Amino acid sequence: MKLCYLLLLPFSVAAQSSFPAETARWREQAQAVTIIRDEWGVPHIYGRTDADAVFGLLYAQGEDNYWQVEESVIKKLGRMAELYGEKELGSDANMALRQTAEQARRAYQRGSAPFRKLCEAAAAGLNYYLLTHPQVPRRLLTRYEPWHVLLYAGPDGTTHGITAGERRRLGLGGSGGPGEGAEGWAQQQESGSNAVALAPAKSASGHSLLLINPHVGFFGDNQRYEAHLVSEQGLNASGFAMLGQFWIWSGFTATTAWAHTNTAADGDDVYLENFDHPRDSTLYRYGRGYRTAVTWTDTLAYRTPTGLQRRAFRFRRTHHGPVIAQRGRTLLTIRHATPDFGGVAWQAWRMSKAATLGEFQAALRMRQLPTNTMYADARGNIAYWHGNAVPRRDPRFNWMNPVDGSTSATEWRGRHRLRQLVHLLNPASNWLQNCNSTPYQAAGAASPAAARYPAYLAYDPQTFRALEALRQLEATGPLTADGLRQLAFSPRLSMYAAWLPQVLAAYEREATRQPALRGELQAVADTLRRWNYCSAVGSRATTLAYAWGRQYSSHINQRFASSVPYFAPAIAPYLHGTSLPVPDSVALALLRAGTKDLTQRYGTPWVAWGDVNRLQRIHSSGSQEKFADDKPSLPVGAFTGGAGSLFAFATRPEVGQQRQYGVGGNTYVAVVELGPRVRAQSVVNFGQSADPNSPHYFDQALLYAGYQLKQAWFYREDVLALAKRTYHPGE
Incomplete structure (x- = not known):
């Protein structure tokens, strides 16, 4: 009981009394970091070392949206029920089954010394934010550990046909899957991205251009956080990070730019497992005999009006992976090509420091990412890779569906090499596009032939967004950066x-x-x-x-x-x-x-569409705040991506409300021109800060709803000329 009490002490008290040497190191590192906030509140973070820049990034994330950073970590730790009660036990059980905390610890321990240093700097940045802001509520967490930035749940099998009902039979909830039926299909169409690369011959300026345009939820732990990281160790990357993570996920350097889109290159599989032994329920059929499953029990806490209660869950896993669902008398396991996030994080970090195509490809050859990658550089190269971490399989099976887990024929045979994946480099079309769509039309007539590849390397359909991108790219001549912006905001359905x-x-x-x-x-x-x-506000x-x-x-x-x-x-x-x-x-x-x-x-x-379709910012998921017609909102002319709108904007009707409010779609839009001096413009859907009292809470929404971008400053002289605040963390 005394230990629990100590863990609940305000972190500022615990840190100052228990870790004086540690807090001294944080203060020293803070002095090596300079944060410059531009006119939109975007942090440009300068450090002596890469770790200093990471320290500053997580500190800035705490300043702008600590509530969501903490929520994201709590969710992946499997402790949501401690905040929200019994209804979250299914989600927490799913994290316990995946052993997300253990996986993250192992990923941190296995990492190289430079990688561990970055993880440590990220945790230190958040801890220093809490130390210097004792007034910030600590709902559950009082200290962040370096492995917290590597927490990862992985897929829940929805795309392989596992249903919520089949998970509930084992007491499990979902963990990032898109849901089921029409709602799930719509989420899948909206939760993706657009990416377009133009070679110099397709660019009016003669410079390569890249469109970065993720489509994700507006609320929750998928929110995009715009930032610019610079160090004296060669780091100079601008773009967006996910809250709670320390790397630029999609963005640009002085010479390269890259973007990711969701993929149906199959990086996970579901197996049908028969636990049919007449005497031992831990045995599952394999070959001519049986193998023994690993079993364990976890006790999870959940909040009640009278205090925390606990419930025990019994889990098991086969050599394929954890048992995540039950279909009739058969159990289903899932295996993922990237079971921990350490490799993903390190690969993403290396990509953000790559200055050339060769360096970028060297990072991609790590083959850890669960996404597609679009690329352009200042030397005029454009490239696209469909998937990254993809297992080699027997092509006779339909890997979209659960496969027989009792035969060696369905075992993986290592991973495909980068050159074996569907990819294009400098196609004759001089352009590339992917809108969560088939790579076999990524460059029009210059696309690769599907017959050359196993089906599981690209299960993707040809989406209506991709059809619209193809129509525009094939019908136009060289585009300016503004022309690429217009394509990104295209409302044609x-x-x-x-x-x-x-x-x-x-x-x-x-x-x-x-x-x-x-x-x-x-x-x-x-x-x-x-x-x-074409969708429009007045239509x-x-x-x-x-x-x-x-x-x-x-x-x-x-x-x-x-x-x-x-x-x-x-x-x-x-x-x-x-x-x-x-x-x-x-x-x-x-x-x-x-x-x-x-x-x-x-x-x-x-x-009129604008009277129905609105943009309104509320507090993140988990709060009681709801969309409301009597609160300020903006009309948006965009439409759902499933209908082909490149400017994707998905809404959710609220009971009792006449209007519908955006919950997902375009979250970060950037157009990057890679000339002798890189130039970029960008916008996020709300603003940099989640604090309703901040001038940057909703300031980019007018640009967003008006199909406009702001300058994304890259060079220090430009940043200094427009600086609104310059400080060290803690000041």
């Missing part, structure tokens, strides 16, 4: 351009047979027929199209079982097909239902 004419044709055929329909839907049909398929047609789309999502959710994975061929025509995959009667019924829904909600179907 290629899904409706493909499908809506079929809906209207169905209406005309049916109206010929049922003249009464003209009185009901003629004005709606006329409005949609005149539409240019009523956009709202009508959205209403049809909601009905369509409900229809396919009923049409398919929730266990159909997003990448399954059966669902592809319904999400990405260029022909509307429903009969005329259904298409028309959806139009009638959508129009009726608008009339019921607003009293009329004639509603």
